Amino acid sequence: MSTRYQQALDSVTRVRGVRGAMLVAGEDGLIVAEALMEGVRGKAVAALAASLQKRFRQAMEAAAAGNPHFLHLQGDGGTLIVVPAPDGILVVAVGAPDMNVGLVRLEMLRAAEAIA
Amino acid sequence: MRQTKAVEAWTLEPLEQFVAESGAQLTLLMTPAGQVLAQHGFTRAVDVMSAAALGAAIVASSTEIARLLDEPGFATLNHQGVKHGIFLGDFESPRGRLLVLVVYGPDSSVGLVQLFFEELVEGLVAAAPAEERPQAVLAANFEDELNQSLASLFGR
Amino acid sequence: MASDIKTMSAELARDPASLVFVELAEALRQRGQLEHAERVVLGGLEHHPDLLEAHDLYARVLVDAGTYERAVQVWTRVLDSDPRHLGAHKGLGFLNFRTGDLDGALEHLELALAANPSDQSVIRALHTVRGAAAEAAAEAEAAQEDAAAEGEDAVFAGLEGAGNGLLLVDDRGRVLGGRIEGEKGVDVSEAVAAFLAGAAQEAERTARMLGLGDWQWLVTEGPDGNVYVTPPTADTLLLIQRDRSVPSGRLAMLAERAGAVARQWLEGQAL
Numbered sequence: 001m002s003t004r005y006q007q008a009l010d011s012v013t014r015v016r017g018v019r020g021a022m023l024v025a026g027e028d029g030l031i032v033a034e035a036l037m038e039g040v041r042g043k044a045v046a047a048l049a050a051s052l053q054k055r056f057r058q059a060m061e062a063a064a065a066g067n068p069h070f071l072h073l074q075g076d077g078g079t080l081i082v083v084p085a086p087d088g089i090l091v092v093a094v095g096a097p098d099m100n101v102g103l104v105r106l107e108m109l110r111a112a113e114a115i116a
Numbered sequence: 117m118r119q120t121k122a123v124e125a126w127t128l129e130p131l132e133q134f135v136a137e138s139g140a141q142l143t144l145l146m147t148p149a150g151q152v153l154a155q156h157g158f159t160r161a162v163d164v165m166s167a168a169a170l171g172a173a174i175v176a177s178s179t180e181i182a183r184l185l186d187e188p189g190f191a192t193l194n195h196q197g198v199k200h201g202i203f204l205g206d207f208e209s210p211r212g213r214l215l216v217l218v219v220y221g222p223d224s225s226v227g228l229v230q231l232f233f234e235e236l237v238e239g240l241v242a243a244a245p246a247e248e249r250p251q252a253v254l255a256a257n258f259e260d261e262l263n264q265s266l267a268s269l270f271g272r
Numbered sequence: 273m274a275s276d277i278k279t280m281s282a283e284l285a286r287d288p289a290s291l292v293f294v295e296l297a298e299a300l301r302q303r304g305q306l307e308h309a310e311r312v313v314l315g316g317l318e319h320h321p322d323l324l325e326a327h328d329l330y331a332r333v334l335v336d337a338g339t340y341e342r343a344v345q346v347w348t349r350v351l352d353s354d355p356r357h358l359g360a361h362k363g364l365g366f367l368n369f370r371t372g373d374l375d376g377a378l379e380h381l382e383l384a385l386a387a388n389p390s391d392q393s394v395i396r397a398l399h400t401v402r403g404a405a406a407e408a409a410a411e412a413e414a415a416q417e418d419a420a421a422e423g424e425d426a427v428f429a430g431l432e433g434a435g436n437g438l439l440l441v442d443d444r445g446r447v448l449g450g451r452i453e454g455e456k457g458v459d460v461s462e463a464v465a466a467f468l469a470g471a472a473q474e475a476e477r478t479a480r481m482l483g484l485g486d487w488q489w490l491v492t493e494g495p496d497g498n499v500y501v502t503p504p505t506a507d508t509l510l511l512i513q514r515d516r517s518v519p520s521g522r523l524a525m526l527a528e529r530a531g532a533v534a535r536q537w538l539e540g541q542a543l
Contacts, residue, residue, distance in 0.1 A: 024227075025227075027225065028196075028225050028226045028227050029225040029226065029227020029228055029231075030226060030227045030230075041481075041482070043227070043230065043231055044231055044481055044482060045482060046227055047225065047227030047228045047230070047231040048228075048231075048474075048477065048478040048481060048482060049478070050225060050227055051224075051225060051227075051228055051474055051478075052471070052474050052475060052478050054225075055467070055470055055471035055474045056471045056490070056492050056499075058467045058470075058471070059464060059467035059468050059471045059499070060492055060494050060497075060499060062454070062460055062463040062464045062466075062467050063452050063454065063460060063464045063497070063499060063511075063513055064453075064454035064455050064460065064496060064497070065492075065494040065495075065496050065497035065498070065499055065513060066494035066495035066496040066497070067494060067495065068492040068493060068494045069493055069494065069495065070491075070492065070493040071490070071491075071492045071493075072490065072491050072492075072520070073475055073478060073479060073484070073487060073490045074487070074488050074489050074490065075479040075484030075485040075486060075487050075488060076484075076485040076486050076488055077483060077484050077485025077486075078479075078482065078483060078484035078485060079484065080478065080479075080482065080484060094482060094484075097484075097485070137477075
């Protein structure tokens with residue numbers, strides 16, 4: 001994995017509660033780079049995060065709210081966050097339900113800028 | 117009307133599940149020789165036959181390339197077009213080697229198709245009955261079998 | 273009365289365990305000497321802790337002093353001992369009426385009437401509360417009609433954003449209530465509802481397959497607005513849209529309120 005991608009992901013995974021971070025090709029739902037804890041299904045995260053982002057982009061555009069630049073799915077057992085980066089790449093993080101979303105969001109936005 | 121049809125009933129449930137989850141538009145389950153076991157989304161027999169023949173040919177060609185590269189084979193292949201993608205997957209089952217051809221559109225992605233292809237393989241392997249003893253194939257039998265298969269695949 | 277109070281006070285001084293404390297405390301309460309009344313009744317309860325009449329009187333003293341929450345606690349404990357206690361039901365009925373909980377008031381007053389069908393004060397109170405309830409229902413209906421006339425949706429009538437920015441959708445992508453406006457004020461509710469149903473199914477699948485548990489809500493931030501989506505019931509979806517200045521924490525608060533309203537409306541439709 002390129003150093004630039006690795007550094008971008010490391011800054012996200014350092015936040016407490018994050019179980020994994022990845023870069024995903026948004027249109028294909030394929031992994032570009034990953035930093036995942038044991039037990040996190042990378043392929044599933046990539047494919048489903050990309051599909052979720054696509055679906056909500058359609059809903060947001062219908063509501064004239066524009067293309068989403070941040071998406072946060074909260075479950076009672078975990079959290080998924082998706083931040084689009086340039087060139088169709090998505091920065092994706094998955095973590096515990098009480099993950100510090102504010103900090104993760106900040107790191108993911110920085111990561112999205114760094115990989116451009 | 118059910119869009120998924122099968123010559124062999126054990127293939128139906130895993131295939132329906134795969135189509136529902138992956139969002140595939142067209143799907144064929146077949147042998148490497150192009151004999152179709154089940155299909156989803158096709159409306160004309162000629163399209164099924166063409167797709168099966170071409171899909172089997174693509175897999176055969178890439179298997180040959182893999183052999184030249186000293187590779188065991190390519191488990192999956194993907195061709196991405198502007199509006200559609202074609203995915204070909206290859207796996208071993210109790211019924212022998214089988215191929216899956218999938219055509220998907222913008223509502224799906226190769227990532228989703230790959231993800232649920234793995235579940236499809238698990239489902240088919242679990243559902244497959246033990247391999248039947250191979251029978252000698254006569255030209256007349258082959259034509260009858262093909263016609264019977266097509267009839268099943270189109271609910272006639 | 274002053275001489276009665278003097279006499280009763282003297283008797284209580286001679287015998288602190290005397291039951292005269294109840295009458296004395298009531299007399300003091302009626303004269304507005306609430307602190308004194310409270311001391312007397314609490315003193316008497318030390319000797320007679322199970323005397324429900326004394327607890328009832330104490331609660332009335334508390335109401336006169338404006339300490340409503342404590343009064344509710346005392347009357348509730350009385351009802352734990354005697355579920356048909358007339359005074360407790362009357363008292364709680366009064367307090368509910370005072371705080372606008374007309375259903376609660378009716379419930380307690382009807383129980384009071386059942387305990388003593390000839391109590392005129394209860395009959396009068398019921399008449400008053402029923403009249404107030406009828407008036408409130410008429411006002412609510414008029415408000416809904418006004419809201420509908422102004423373009424606000426009946427489901428979310430009165431809520432912030434009822435006319436634009438709140439949408440209730442069933443699991444098949446059909447609008448149940450609310451409205452979302454797109455560019456130039458065009459109603460885009462149907463289109464949003466259709467996409468939203470598919471998006472919510474994807475959210476449910478994603479949460480399930482990635483081990484995130486049951487999905488609770490999802491928030492997206494876009495250049496032209498923020499959107500919060502949550503399922504208020506198993507087969508409906510609520511969408512709240514606000515401009516970018518409204519942070520997601522506030523969206524969550526709005527969602528909770530709107531979700532409660534939506535659930536109430538849905539229950540009403542089911543009947």
